[in-house]
Amino acid sequence: MAKGRKSKAKTAARVRRPLPAPRPRTTRGPAVTLDQGSCERFLLHEARLLDEARFDDWLALFTPEGWYWVPSEPDQNNPHDTVSLIYDDRRLLETRVRRLASPRIYSQEPRSRTSRIVGNVSIEDSGSDACTVRSKFVMIEYRRESQRLFAGTAFHRLVSADGGIRIASKRVDLVNCDAPLDGIVVPF
Amino acid sequence: MTDIEDELSRLIAPGRVHRRLYTDPAIFDMEMQRIFDAAWIYVGHESQIRNPGDYFATQMGRKPVVLVRDNDGTVRVIHNQCAHRGALVVATDKGNAPEFTCCYHGWTYHLDGRLKAVPLNHGYPQGFDPKDPKLAMVQAPRVKSYRGFVFASGKSDGPSLEEWLGHMTTSLDDMIDRAPEGEIEAAGGVFKHAYDGNWKVYFENLCDAAHPLFTHRSSIEAAQQQSDDVHSDGTGEIAIRQMRQNGAPYSFWESQVGIWTYPNGHSYLGDYHDDSKLVAALKDPVFRDYIAALEKNKGKAETKRILEVRRWNSNIYPNVSLMSQFQQLRVVHPIAVNRTVVHTYSFRLKGAPEQMFRNTISFANIVNGTGSLVLTDDLEIYNRLDMGMSSEGAEWLQIGRGYRSDVPDTHGGRRGKNSTSEVYIRNMLDAWLGLMTDRQAAPARAAS
Numbered sequence: 001m002a003k004g005r006k007s008k009a010k011t012a013a014r015v016r017r018p019l020p021a022p023r024p025r026t027t028r029g030p031a032v033t034l035d036q037g038s039c040e041r042f043l044l045h046e047a048r049l050l051d052e053a054r055f056d057d058w059l060a061l062f063t064p065e066g067w068y069w070v071p072s073e074p075d076q077n078n079p080h081d082t083v084s085l086i087y088d089d090r091r092l093l094e095t096r097v098r099r100l101a102s103p104r105i106y107s108q109e110p111r112s113r114t115s116r117i118v119g120n121v122s123i124e125d126s127g128s129d130a131c132t133v134r135s136k137f138v139m140i141e142y143r144r145e146s147q148r149l150f151a152g153t154a155f156h157r158l159v160s161a162d163g164g165i166r167i168a169s170k171r172v173d174l175v176n177c178d179a180p181l182d183g184i185v186v187p188f
Numbered sequence: 189m190t191d192i193e194d195e196l197s198r199l200i201a202p203g204r205v206h207r208r209l210y211t212d213p214a215i216f217d218m219e220m221q222r223i224f225d226a227a228w229i230y231v232g233h234e235s236q237i238r239n240p241g242d243y244f245a246t247q248m249g250r251k252p253v254v255l256v257r258d259n260d261g262t263v264r265v266i267h268n269q270c271a272h273r274g275a276l277v278v279a280t281d282k283g284n285a286p287e288f289t290c291c292y293h294g295w296t297y298h299l300d301g302r303l304k305a306v307p308l309n310h311g312y313p314q315g316f317d318p319k320d321p322k323l324a325m326v327q328a329p330r331v332k333s334y335r336g337f338v339f340a341s342g343k344s345d346g347p348s349l350e351e352w353l354g355h356m357t358t359s360l361d362d363m364i365d366r367a368p369e370g371e372i373e374a375a376g377g378v379f380k381h382a383y384d385g386n387w388k389v390y391f392e393n394l395c396d397a398a399h400p401l402f403t404h405r406s407s408i409e410a411a412q413q414q415s416d417d418v419h420s421d422g423t424g425e426i427a428i429r430q431m432r433q434n435g436a437p438y439s440f441w442e443s444q445v446g447i448w449t450y451p452n453g454h455s456y457l458g459d460y461h462d463d464s465k466l467v468a469a470l471k472d473p474v475f476r477d478y479i480a481a482l483e484k485n486k487g488k489a490e491t492k493r494i495l496e497v498r499r500w501n502s503n504i505y506p507n508v509s510l511m512s513q514f515q516q517l518r519v520v521h522p523i524a525v526n527r528t529v530v531h532t533y534s535f536r537l538k539g540a541p542e543q544m545f546r547n548t549i550s551f552a553n554i555v556n557g558t559g560s561l562v563l564t565d566d567l568e569i570y571n572r573l574d575m576g577m578s579s580e581g582a583e584w585l586q587i588g589r590g591y592r593s594d595v596p597d598t599h600g601g602r603r604g605k606n607s608t609s610e611v612y613i614r615n616m617l618d619a620w621l622g623l624m625t626d627r628q629a630a631p632a633r634a635a636s
Contacts, residue, residue: 065419070559072377079423081545082377083534083552086559091414092424095431099410099561106403107568180380180529183564 031160034131039158040121042165043135047116050187058187059097063159063166068093070172070188085177085184096187105185112143112186118154129160130168137172139188150188151175192218193625200617203588207577209620210386216525223506223623224249225342228352230508230519231255231265233533234336235373241284241299246531247521248340253328254278254288255338258299265328265340266301277325288325301325335364336372347452355599356454359502362512365494366468368481368539372515376534376549381558385570387522390530391616393566394501394509394518395457397441397607398589400434403569407561408435426547427554429463431562436460438608445500445607451600453505453619455612459498459513466551467513468495477541485539503612505619515548516556526574532556587613 032038049058062068069079070086079087088096099105120136132155139150152175157168172188196215199206209215229248232255236244243256245268252268254277270277270290277290277297287304288297296305301324309318317323329344337360339349350357364372383390393399401408411431418424446458464470468478482491503509510517515535522528534552536545554560577585590609597603604611621627 067421072379072558076377080549081375083379083549083557084559085379085557087423087550087553089419089421089424091416091418091420092427094418095407095410095414095424095428096561098413099406102406102410104409105406105565107564109568178378178380180382181558182382182384183567184559185564 030163031129032163032165034123034126034129034158034160034165036121036123038165039123039131039133039156042158043118043121043133043154043156046167047118047137051114051116053100053111053186055097055100055187059093061165061167062090062093062170063161063168064090066090066093066167066169068170068172068187070174070177070184072177074173074177085174085181086187100185107183107185110144112141114142114186115140116188124155130158132157137188141186148182152177152188154188196624197621200621201584203586203591203614204584205587205613205617206583207585209617210388210573211525211577213525216386216522218624219620220249220522222626223620224522225251226346226626227506227623228330228332228339228341228349229506230504231331231338231340233372233374233517233535234263234333234338235375236282237263239284241286242282243278243285243288243299244282245278245280246519248328248342249522252276253340254325256299262300263331263333263338264300265331265338266297266325267328269325270295271303271323271325272306297325301327334360352452353504354452354454355450355601356456356502356504358497359456359499359504359510359512362494362497362499363510363515363517363535365497366482366512366515366540367537368478368485370485371538372535373538374517374533375536375545376552379532379552379556379558380529381532381556381563381567382523382527382529383567383570384526385528385574386525387520387528388616388620389570389573390520390528391503391505391509392613393569394503395447395455395607395612396610397445397447397457397460398438399569401436401438401441403565404431404434404562406565407431410561411435422547423550423553426465426550427561429465430551430554433461433463433466434562441608442606447604447607447609447612448597449602449612449615451619452622453616454503455615456502457500457607457612459500460607461498461500461513467498474543474547478537478544481539481541503616505616506623511555514551514555516552518556528570587617 068088069084072083072085076082116137116139118135118137122134124132124134135154137154141148153173155171159166159168199209232244232246237255237257240257240259243254245254254266254268256264258264268276268278272295273292275290275292277288294307298304303318303323306318328340330341332339332349334349408431411428414428445460449455461467464472468475499512501509501511507520518530518532520530534548554562557563587610590604590611593605594602594609594611602611
């Protein structure tokens with residue numbers, strides 16, 4: 001108990017961890033064209049950030065109102081009337097990413113290692129500064145002497161902003177979303 | 189008492205329990221027979237089978253059963269096995285059917301499980317009678333609904349459901365009373381979260397008031413540090429508030445929260461919430477319409493009474509736990525001595541504003557979600573309990589916190605002096621021993 005008190009006091013004293021700096025609204029360069037090539041490169045970059053556990057950098061890919069969603073049912077209509085394996089608005093996504101960096105995240109002791117393949121990328125609908133990209137992924141998660149295999153379809157709503165590409169929303173449909181699953185900690 | 193019963197009795201002592209209870213496959217097999225085939229087991233909610241022919245496939249212990257509404261409206265629980273060669277008959281989770289047909293040779297059953305038709309039935313020996321009750325999808329010996337919550341027992345005798353539930357009916361009542369129209373329905377999907385550990389450790393964590401501050405510190409701290417200025421559509425706000433609540437200091441748990449236990453292994457933890465967005469009694473604007481609807485249908489006094497019932501987890505031994513205040517229900521499915529799956533459901537309060545149900549979904553995601561920032565650390569604990577107990581370390585596990593300060597309470601109950609007493613674990617283990625040794629009035633060993 002004494003130990004818990006002490007650590008709580010330490011927590012209270014700890015300086016609030018700075019949030020990722022909001023992206024300036026001003027354009028830093030020419031707007032990126034959202035085409036097959038740029039979208040594909042972006043998805044591979046995102047997968048690499050996740051595999052390398054650079055979650056702060058991953059969070060920075062999202063717009064200030066971006067959201068991240070892993071439904072619990074195939075063809076789930078929305079994240080509001082049915083439970084979701086993960087449904088994070090921007091505020092909760094920040095908390096999730098901050099927790100991932102915590103040395104006290106026991107469900108990541110030891111840490112997972114992941115390896116993902118992203119493919120079958122297609123642009124589903126596109127406008128001049130936004131598009132929806134559909135892709136397939138396979139992800140191996142290794143942790144504590146065992147491997148798990150995840151696969152599914154991702155839908156990214158991408159926008160051209162700040163001279164780069166940002167994620168306005170990301171939906172991940174796991175093929176086994178309604179199966180009994182052990183805890184999910186590392187984002188897809 | 190048989191030798192084995194005598195041996196089991198020696199695994200539970202005042203304030204401690206032998207780790208074999210959680211690791212021995214032989215004990216697990218006995219539990220499946222003596223607890224899950226005998227006690228009242230929660231099967232499902234009537235709103236899942238609203239109309240005749242509606243069915244819901246689930247398990248009692250490890251046995252596949254079907255919860256189904258018969259043509260005359262009767263709720264049945266039938267074993268999901270064809271009487272012919274033994275195949276599983278109902279292969280989808282839920283649906284509606286006029287009858288059940290086995291896909292192997294076409295044996296067909298009425299909704300109550302009676303055999304209806306057998307193709308090529310002239311080929312069987314004399315005396316083959318399709319009306320023989322044994323040639324059926326056999327019904328559970330006892331099925332009883334308490335206000336929509338359906339329980340079944342594999343034993344034809346024993347205490348009635350109401351006797352078994354005892355004072356815990358008040359938690360089921362609270363679940364329903366909170367609906368302005370007096371009716372609830374299972375809605376919003378299901379989580380199925382799994383872990384490599386024994387089923388009992390799940391129950392033993394649900395009223396554990398001493399663990400959140402430690403186990404959940406990563407999410408507590410991340411939530412405490414979260415800026416409230418960042419965009420939220422409401423979901424994140426509820427999740428973060430819940431995580432911050434988990435950070436209540438030990439002094440709060442020891443002074444303001446209580447733990448109550450009752451015969452047959454049941455218990456509930458008093459509420460520890462003081463967050464106005466989460467607790468209807470605290471009259472946040474979100475709840476204004478809700479409280480008005482309650483008062484309109486039930487009157488001011490009854491509304492006040494309902495909102496003052498503030499319970500966190502109510503555990504109904506051996507397989508269901510509910511959070512009546514937050515419309516959550518968890519069903520524990522033992523798979524093996526070291527594997528458990530828990531199904532969790534949300535409920536919609538009929539007559540409450542739709543936004544409240546959406547808040548319920550947000551709450552479910554953070555409290556019961558497979559990808560929750562909170563629950564994943566609990567699952568890690570269950571895994572570690574199994575790994576740790578496989579060692580040759582301390583044989584006896586300590587469940588003695590509060591042992592000397594627990595006090596008798598009304599309704600045959602016993603409560604902790606405060607919420608961090610492990611009285612609810614001792615109480616469950618006494619019920620466990622009673623069921624395992626088939627003694628209605630097992631002398632309390634762990635609790636007193």
